Amino acid sequence: xxxxxxxxxxxxxxxVLEALAHEDQVDEVVxxxxxxxxxxxxxxxxxxxxxxxxxxxxxxxxxxxxxxxHLAWLIQPSRDESITHATNVEGSQRVFEAAAKAxxxxxxxxxxxxxxxxxxxxxxxxxxxxxxxxxxxxxxRHKAAVERILxxxxxxxxxxxxxxxxxxxxxxxxxATGIRRLFAGPFLPSALVRRxxxxxxxxxxxxxxxxxxxxxxxxxxxxxVVNGDARGAYNVAADPILDPQELGRxxxxxxxxxPAKLLRAAADLTWRLRLQPTSPGWLDMxxxxxxxxxxxxxxxLGWTPRHSAADALLELIDGMRAGAGxxxxxxxxETTAPARVREVLTGVGRTSR
Numbered sequence: 627x628x629x630x631x632x633x634x635x636x637x638x639x640x641x642v643l644e645a646l647a648h649e650d651q652v653d654e655v656v657x658x659x660x661x662x663x664x665x666x667x668x669x670x671x672x673x674x675x676x677x678x679x680x681x682x683x684x685x686x687x688x689x690x691x692x693x694x695x696h697l698a699w700l701i702q703p704s705r706d707e708s709i710t711h712a713t714n715v716e717g718s719q720r721v722f723e724a725a726a727k728a729x730x731x732x733x734x735x736x737x738x739x740x741x742x743x744x745x746x747x748x749x750x751x752x753x754x755x756x757x758x759x760x761x762x763x764x765x766x767r768h769k770a771a772v773e774r775i776l777x778x779x780x781x782x783x784x785x786x787x788x789x790x791x792x793x794x795x796x797x798x799x800x801x802a803t804g805i806r807r808l809f810a811g812p813f814l815p816s817a818l819v820r821r822x823x824x825x826x827x828x829x830x831x832x833x834x835x836x837x838x839x840x841x842x843x844x845x846x847x848x849x850x851v852v853n854g855d856a857r858g859a860y861n862v863a864a865d866p867i868l869d870p871q872e873l874g875r876x877x878x879x880x881x882x883x884x885p886a887k888l889l890r891a892a893a894d895l896t897w898r899l900r901l902q903p904t905s906p907g908w909l910d911m912x913x914x915x916x917x918x919x920x921x922x923x924x925x926x927l928g929w930t931p932r933h934s935a936a937d938a939l940l941e942l943i944d945g946m947r948a949g950a951g952x953x954x955x956x957x958x959x960e961t962t963a964p965a966r967v968r969e970v971l972t973g974v975g976r977t978s979r
Contacts, residue, residue, distance in 0.1 A: 628654045629851055630691045630730075632677065632721055633698030634670070635659035635954035637801035638736060638793075641844030642695060643667040651852050658687060658698070663954035677717030678709075684724035693732040693851045694725045701808045704897070704905045707764050714768040715775070722779045725786070732787040734850045735776060737859065739794050739836065741769035745916025747834040747869075752919045753792070753859035760914045763907035787857055789850040793843050794836030794863035794918065797938040801840060802945025804957040810946075811902040811974045819946040821877055828889060829870040829881035832913040836863035839933035839941070849927045856927060861918035864931040864938065876936045886913060900974045 629646060633639050634657035646652045647668040657663075657670045675682050677698050688694055698717060700710045718735075725733050740763065743756040759770030773790070780788050797805070806814060843862060850856045866872050870881045893906040923929045933941075944950075951959040 627652045627692040627852070628656070628690055629693050629695060630656045630658060630688050631695045631697065632658045632675075633696070633736075634672075635661070635663045635665075636697065636699075636956045637796055637798065637804060637840050638843050638847075639697045640665070640667075640800070640952055640954060640957065641798065641840040642697065642847045643670055643844075644841065645844035645848035646851070649848055649852060656687065656691070659954070661955040663952075665953040676713075677720055678712040680720065682720075684720055685727040688725055688728035688730050691725075691728065691730050693734060694721065694730050695734045695736075695847055695851065696721050697736045699736065701765070702903060704764070704903055710764060711768065715771045718772045719775050722775065726779075726783050730786070732789070732851070732854075734789045734791065734847060735772070737773060737790040737792045738765075738769050739792055739861075739863070739915050739918055740766040740911050741773050741792060742915050742918075744914040747832050747917055749917065750919035751916045753861055753922060755916060760907070760911045763911040764905070765908065766911045766915075787854070789856050790859040791843075791846055791850060791923075792859055792861050792918065793846070794838050794935075796840050796843050797837055797942040798840035799941040799945035799948075799950045800952045801957055802942055803949055803951035803959045805942065806946050809902075809904050809908075811904075813901055813974075814946075816947055816949055819943060821940065821943060824877045824879050824943075827870050827873045827877065827879045827881045828884040830884060830886055830889065830913070832886070833889075834867060834869040834917065835912055835915075836867055836918060837935040837938050838862055838864045838931060839938040842929075842931040842933055842938075845932075846923060846927065846929045849929055853927060860923040860927060860929075861920045862923050862929070863918055863920050864933060864935040866935055867917060868935055868939065872936070876939065903974045 655670045657672050658675050660676050662672045700713045741757040743758040745751050757773040759766035846862045874881045890906050893909045896902050949959045951957045
């Protein structure tokens with residue numbers, strides 16, 4: 627098999643490359659990224675492409691491929707949605723159309739829990755839950771928009787096998803620098819990111835989320851690529867569900883009740899003051915999206931996570947403190963050196979280019 631991985635240099639992308647490296651059915655992987663990384667992976671040949679550019683020959687990159695894995699996505703800039711929309715929504719449509727033009731028989735797309743409409747935290751929903759997103763989150767709106775694009779694409783191209791993976795939050799140590807840069811910004815001191823200094827966890831009945839180790843996500847993508855019977859959506863997350871009580875147990879911290887309005891006001895104020903790059907829509911999404919039932923991925927794909935959600939979170943925290951990363955532009959500690967000056971100069975949450 628020849629597999630093309632769009633957005634191969636990021637958190638999930640590098641884990642997909644690692645998973646495919648050990649897959650006997652895969653002979654060649656074309657890793658596509660906007661900026662060619664220094665990192666090397668077995669079987670991988672890097673190619674540069676920007677899916678937001680309508681003049682990019684994406685079909686040429688995909689010709690002869692047996693599967694396209696589409697992971698390319700922008701989290702930042704949070705202050706200019708025209709840039710993120712051009713990649714996330716318009717770029718995704720170009721990827722799907724190029725795959726059809728190139729005659730690729732299978733597409734595996736990176737959807738998200740963020741695509742889901744508001745739902746329960748005290749139960750679990752399956753993949754039939756509506757994917758209409760959370761209106762105040764540009765990330766959720768974009769994920770929902772791409773779900774609609776794929777609905778139309780599948781109807782027009784029934785011969786193409788389409789898989790949508792919907793993971794929870796994706797963590798690993800090697801992605802810690804990239805995640806810190808995207809969500810916490812340059813003003814979070816690494817020395818303070820340590821388990822023993824997290825003494826208090828805000829408690830709210832909807833502050834409940836699911837996480838999964840990035841390498842386990844990579845394994846889910848591998849299974850979706852090689853399983854010719856895999857079609858449709860699969861929820862992907864590990865146990866335990868991370869609610870305030872579980873977080874308190876994991877981190878040895880006490881929980882303190884905090885109203886959602888106060889949490890949002892703090893997120894909004896710090897974002898507007900450019901103290902951190904995460905817009906308040908991310909909090910809205912976290913409070914609104916449902917808990918996912920992952921039975922289908924486990925039973926039909928045969929996916930079993932090797933890491934718990936707690937282990938993935940602790941890896942991330944320890945990786946942030948250590949400044950861990952990989953030699954790819956999205957994940958490299960050198961991207962922000964020295965002293966994170968580049969992050970400040972480009973504007974916190976303003977640009978990622």
